[in-house]
Amino acid sequence: MSDPYYDPNENPRGPDEPPRRRPELNPVPDLRPQDPEGPENEAAASWSPGPASAGLDGNLQPGMIPRPPNSVPGASTDRLRIGLWGAPLSGKTTYLSAVPIAAMQQSRHGQAGWAVSGMNPESTEFLISGVTRLESDRVFPEASVGQQQLAWSFQGEEPPSRVLRRRREAGFVLEVQDVAGEAFSNDVEHILRPRVLDQLARSQGLVYLFDPLLGSRPATRSLDFFYSMLTELNTRVRDAGKLHRNRLPHHVSVCVTKFDHPEVFRPAVEAGWVTQDSEGARLPRVPAEQAARYFQWMCDEFQGSSARLVRDGLGAFFRPERISYYVSSAIGFRLNPQHVFDYRNYHNVEIVDGVSRICTSPVPINVLEPLTDLERRIRSAARRRRPW
Numbered sequence: 001m002s003d004p005y006y007d008p009n010e011n012p013r014g015p016d017e018p019p020r021r022r023p024e025l026n027p028v029p030d031l032r033p034q035d036p037e038g039p040e041n042e043a044a045a046s047w048s049p050g051p052a053s054a055g056l057d058g059n060l061q062p063g064m065i066p067r068p069p070n071s072v073p074g075a076s077t078d079r080l081r082i083g084l085w086g087a088p089l090s091g092k093t094t095y096l097s098a099v100p101i102a103a104m105q106q107s108r109h110g111q112a113g114w115a116v117s118g119m120n121p122e123s124t125e126f127l128i129s130g131v132t133r134l135e136s137d138r139v140f141p142e143a144s145v146g147q148q149q150l151a152w153s154f155q156g157e158e159p160p161s162r163v164l165r166r167r168r169e170a171g172f173v174l175e176v177q178d179v180a181g182e183a184f185s186n187d188v189e190h191i192l193r194p195r196v197l198d199q200l201a202r203s204q205g206l207v208y209l210f211d212p213l214l215g216s217r218p219a220t221r222s223l224d225f226f227y228s229m230l231t232e233l234n235t236r237v238r239d240a241g242k243l244h245r246n247r248l249p250h251h252v253s254v255c256v257t258k259f260d261h262p263e264v265f266r267p268a269v270e271a272g273w274v275t276q277d278s279e280g281a282r283l284p285r286v287p288a289e290q291a292a293r294y295f296q297w298m299c300d301e302f303q304g305s306s307a308r309l310v311r312d313g314l315g316a317f318f319r320p321e322r323i324s325y326y327v328s329s330a331i332g333f334r335l336n337p338q339h340v341f342d343y344r345n346y347h348n349v350e351i352v353d354g355v356s357r358i359c360t361s362p363v364p365i366n367v368l369e370p371l372t373d374l375e376r377r378i379r380s381a382a383r384r385r386r387p388w
Contacts, residue, residue: 246315
C-alpha cells in the first residue's frame with residue numbers, strides 16, 4: 001500500500017521514534033586489501049570474518065530468502081498479519097503454544113493436518129519451547145512480559161467446499177505478536193502500548209481471547225482491556241482513512257476460552273449447550289453453528305454487564321458479518337487411560353507443589369481454526385476486491 005503507516009513489511013514503531021531508514025539491499029562489503037600495520041587501519045587489524053561469512057569460498061549456491069509456501073515472489077497476499085488481543089491471564093501465550101499441537105493432531109479427526117514452522121530463529125524457538133512445555137513438561141508457558149513478533153509458515157490443504165469440490169493445497173505466512181496483557185490497558189502508560197496499537201491497526205485480522213473467568217477480578221476485567229484499546233484503534237484507522245463501510249476493516253475471531261474449566265464447562269452442560277462426539281475420544285463441544293449464541297449467553301447469563309458491553313462493542317465497531325465465534329480450550333479435557341473423555345474426571349489441570357500442571361496430553365479445541373478461518377475469509381474478501 002502507498003500509505004507507509006499500513007506497510008505490512010515494516011515493524012511497528014512508537015509515535016516518538018524517527019522513521020527508520022530503509023536498509024540497503026545486499027550491501028557490498030569493502031574487500032580492498034588493507035594494511036594492518038598502518039596507523040589508519042588499527043581497527044581493521046582486529047577485524048575477522050563473522051560466523052555467517054567464515055568458510056565461504058564463493059563457489060556455493062547463494063542462499064535464498066525464505067518465502068511463503070505455494071507463493072509467488074513478491075505476492076504480499078500470502079503474508080498475513082494477525083493481531084492477538086486479550087487481558088492479562090487470558091492465555092495468549094498458551095493459545096499460541098497450542099497452535100502447532102492442534103495442527104499436528106488434525107489427522108486424528110480425519111482432516112488434513114497443517115505443518116507449522118518458523119520463518120526465523122525466534123519464531124522457531126517459540127514453537128519448540130511451547131510444544132515442549134505443554135506436551136513434554138506438562139506445564140503452562142510463562143506469561144509474556146514484553147513483545148515478540150512471530151512469523152510462521154502454514155502448509156496444508158483446504159477442505160472441499162461448494163466452490164472447490166476437492167482439497168486444494170494451501171499455504172501462507174502468519175505474522176502474529178505475543179505481548180503482555182498489561183499493554184492493552186489504559187490504566188498505566190505501558191511502554192509497549194503504542195507499538196501494540198500500531199500492530200493491531202495494521203493487522204488484517206484479529207483474534208480476541210475472551211476469558212469467562214476474568215470478569216470478577218478488577219485487575220483482569222475484560223472490559224478494562226478492551227474498550228480503551230478499541231477506541232484508540234478506531235481513531236487511528238479512521239484518521240488514516242481506512243475504515244470499511246464506517247467500521248473497522250478487520251476480520252475478527254472471538255475465542256471464548258477455557259471451555260475445559262469446570263466453572264465454565266459445568267454451567268454450559270447444565271444449560272444444554274454441549275454435545276458429545278459419538279466416536280473416538282468422545283470429546284464434548286459446542287456446535288460451531290451455536291458458538292455465537294453461546295457467547296451471547298455467556299455475556300448475558302454468566303458474566304454480567306461488563307461482558308455485555310464487550311459484546312456490544314464488537315458489534316458496534318466491526319462489521320457483524322466479519323466476526324466469527326469459537327468455543328476454545330488450549331489444553332482440552334483430561335482423558336482416561338483409554339484416551340476417552342470421562343465426565344466424572346475431566347479437568348485437565350492439577351496443582352502439584354503449588355504449580356499448575358497438565359494431567360494428560362493436551363488436545364486443543366478450536367485453537368487452529370480461528371487462524372486458518374481468518375486466512376480463508378481475508379483471502380476471499382481480497383478476491384472480491386473489497387477492503388479487509
